[in-house]
Amino acid sequence: MTNIAVVYHSGYGHTAVVAEHVTKGAGGVLGTAARLYKADDLATPDAGPWAELAAANAIIFGAPTYMGSASAGMKQFMDASSKAWGEQAWKNKIAAGFTNSASWSGDKLSTLSQLAVFAAQHGMVWIGTGMMPGYNTKAGSPDSINRLGSTLGLMTQANFDEGADVAPPPQDRKTAELFGAHIAEAAARWTKGA
Template sequence: MLISIIYDSVHGHTAKQAQAVAEGVGRVPGAEAQLIAVADGPIPWETLAASDAIIFGSPTYNGTVSARLKQVMEDSTRPAWVPQTWRNKIAAGFTNSGALHGDKLNTLITMALFAAQHGMIWVGLDLFPGRSADERNRIGGWLGAMAQSDDVSPELSPSPSDLQTAAYLGQRVAEIVRQFK
């Protein structure tokens, strides 16, 4: 099972979250995570078409996905949307911002709507909101994994609980893919 994690990260915090998602995918036997940073160059459309699932990740900027991830969404029209190469693939998403809430839900809605337009099947979290900063899903997201990062090095932020939530999302997606296969 190939699960691609396509993400944008400017300061490294969302990249750290993407790595946690990949670690979660790796917990499921037979699942392989492919990290695709949109800033690293051309998008590997063939890899995305061959994937069983695609997990989208972006920082939340001005209440929505980053400009670079939005560009990927727009660029997907010819290689993915028109031929429907992502139809019936599993999809999920994660986001990160400096504010505790910071309109992250809108970023996830943007990703979910984009996935729906491609005929994908969206997977959210099935974790009840944590009651403390140390528990998974402390921000209380259902549509996807949310994280908050302070203006510090990615080695210090996001919090361990936010990274555990991201890993859980990756594992959940891999388990859902296994059920569909």
């Protein structure tokens, strides 16, 4: 069994929706169990499900992009992980990341870079989306999978004046599921040593 942990922070519910779809996609891969963890429950190094993260084969990190970087709630989790870092509890685990913001760009690449560096500091192995851009030719459309064209990690977009019941839109939710499945498959291969 491959165990995937999805650790996320969500300020307004949009990133939580993405996290749910990433988890659904990962959990849909045969032989995989995927579970959500709120960063808020991991805000201190001595409380929360840290042992479950240490036992996971992969950890997928998710945060909204606020003011060009990961949200404060996610950063608090990242800072609290210093005990796990000192113990090298996540070394050689698969890592990946996702982010959401209201704008199509919204400086999301900065957040994904921040999450990738964080994973590297923990000695983790980063996996990108594995997807081609969906909206960079005349055959593409805003309804395409990976419409934002990200490769480092998953990017989604949710209009700030729409609730999490409708935003991010269906194509981003589907992209999140494909991303979760991709990470679960990579973790299974890595765990088996293939």
